[in-house]
Amino acid sequence: MWKTFVAWFHRMGSPKWFYDITGRWIPWFAVASALLLIAGTVWALAFAPEDYQQGNSFRIIYIHVPAAILAQSIFFLMAMAGAVGLIWKMKVADMVAKSCAPIGASMTFIALFTGAVWGKPTWGAWWVWDARLTAMLILLFLYFGVIALQSAFDSKQSGARASAILSLVGVVNIPIIKYSVEWWNTLHQPATFTLTEKPAMPAEMWVPLLVMVIGFYCFFGTILMMRTRNEILEREKRTHWVQGLLSKK
Amino acid sequence: MNPKRKKKLILLSSMVAAVAVAVGLVLFALSENINLFYTPTQIAQGEAPVGQRIRAGGMVVEGSIERARDSLDVQFAVTDYKHEVIVKYSGILPDLFREGQGIVAMGSMNDQGDFEASEVLAKHDENYMPPEVEAALKASAETAAIE
Numbered sequence: 099m100w101k102t103f104v105a106w107f108h109r110m111g112s113p114k115w116f117y118d119i120t121g122r123w124i125p126w127f128a129v130a131s132a133l134l135l136i137a138g139t140v141w142a143l144a145f146a147p148e149d150y151q152q153g154n155s156f157r158i159i160y161i162h163v164p165a166a167i168l169a170q171s172i173f174f175l176m177a178m179a180g181a182v183g184l185i186w187k188m189k190v191a192d193m194v195a196k197s198c199a200p201i202g203a204s205m206t207f208i209a210l211f212t213g214a215v216w217g218k219p220t221w222g223a224w225w226v227w228d229a230r231l232t233a234m235l236i237l238l239f240l241y242f243g244v245i246a247l248q249s250a251f252d253s254k255q256s257g258a259r260a261s262a263i264l265s266l267v268g269v270v271n272i273p274i275i276k277y278s279v280e281w282w283n284t285l286h287q288p289a290t291f292t293l294t295e296k297p298a299m300p301a302e303m304w305v306p307l308l309v310m311v312i313g314f315y316c317f318f319g320t321i322l323m324m325r326t327r328n329e330i331l332e333r334e335k336r337t338h339w340v341q342g343l344l345s346k347k
Numbered sequence: 348m349n350p351k352r353k354k355k356l357i358l359l360s361s362m363v364a365a366v367a368v369a370v371g372l373v374l375f376a377l378s379e380n381i382n383l384f385y386t387p388t389q390i391a392q393g394e395a396p397v398g399q400r401i402r403a404g405g406m407v408v409e410g411s412i413e414r415a416r417d418s419l420d421v422q423f424a425v426t427d428y429k430h431e432v433i434v435k436y437s438g439i440l441p442d443l444f445r446e447g448q449g450i451v452a453m454g455s456m457n458d459q460g461d462f463e464a465s466e467v468l469a470k471h472d473e474n475y476m477p478p479e480v481e482a483a484l485k486a487s488a489e490t491a492a493i494e
Contacts, residue, residue: 298475
């Protein structure tokens with residue numbers, strides 16, 4: 099088991115192999131994310147019941163929660179890829195980390211924006227300096243920092259190293275975002291989804307939410323693979339196999 | 348894993364651990380300031396400064412809302428089920444404001460020990476439910492009360 103994992107890990111380190119295998123995966127991920135997102139959106143907007151207190155404005159949860167979950171997952175993945183790049187000097191890992199950053203920043207922005215739109219009618223304020231909201235804003239700035247560092251150096255390697263270290267340091271923020279609503283008094287309500295407990299809302303509300311979350315993950319997978327493939331082609335353009343790809347067409 | 352990589356792995360993990368400890372200590376030291384609001388118990392125990400702008404949070408006590416007839420003045424009590432604080436406010440309350448609802452008010456304590464709010468925000472929890480379920484819950488609670 100471990101051995102096959104190690105073998106797979108080393109093969110993934112080869113840009114050509116990564117390019118080939120993700121080329122085969124992308125259509126599956128793209129179709130899955132399109133189906134899940136369309137089904138989830140229709141279900142969430144048309145069929146899921148409204149909330150007894152908030153009415154229809156509750157439905158923004160179906161964008162807000164998936165985006166917030168993705169924002170944190172992507173940051174974690176980016177930091178892990180950065181660590182692999184630092185320790186094993188794996189170029190593909192650096193490219194994955196680089197491709198993660200703009201997607202994660204967009205997700206963070208979507209979470210903050212939908213949160214503000216949701217906060218105005220329910221709480222009565224667009225923005226409150228509460229621990230959850232502030233930690234999420236810091237996450238957005240960390241993403242900006244990582245993106246800026248990646249292009250701040252002449253050599254791609256130094257940029258990758260610096261941004262990997264920043265993302266590893268920034269990973270400390272992830273548990274703070276997650277537990278902020280438990281550690282401190284906040285205006286933000288506690289988590290909608292937890293791994294250990296059943297959601298507090300009925301199935302007809304949380305099943306479409308789960309569909310949206312999985313759809314967002316598939317969408318992220320598709321975009322990440324597409325971006326990484328572009329990055330691979332860009333950096334490996336002088337190699338035989340990329341030249342071969344070009345001459346074939 | 349070769350020794351060089353192992354060394355790097357240990358170095359990186361200890362760096363992350365050190366940052367985590369440092370941030371943890373800072374947050375622990377600041378924890379009082381990170382709390383968005385004071386609870387009625389903290390106010391009753393005199394932890395909240397008088398005259399300064401602070402936030403107070405709690406549940407609106409059932410039957411405590413008093414509205415003025417000719418103005419937007421409103422007064423209600425908030426509780427954390429141990430202590431209560433009277434909140435005075437003048438303005439439009441958020442849609443979710445109602446008895447039994449969690450709220451966070453911005454303002455300051457006056458000399459009488461009442462909280463004069465300049466802004467009231469409604470807090471909601473993660474227990475979303477359809478209106479029918481809420482009606483059913485209420486109905487069953489009422490029948491239970493009658494029995």
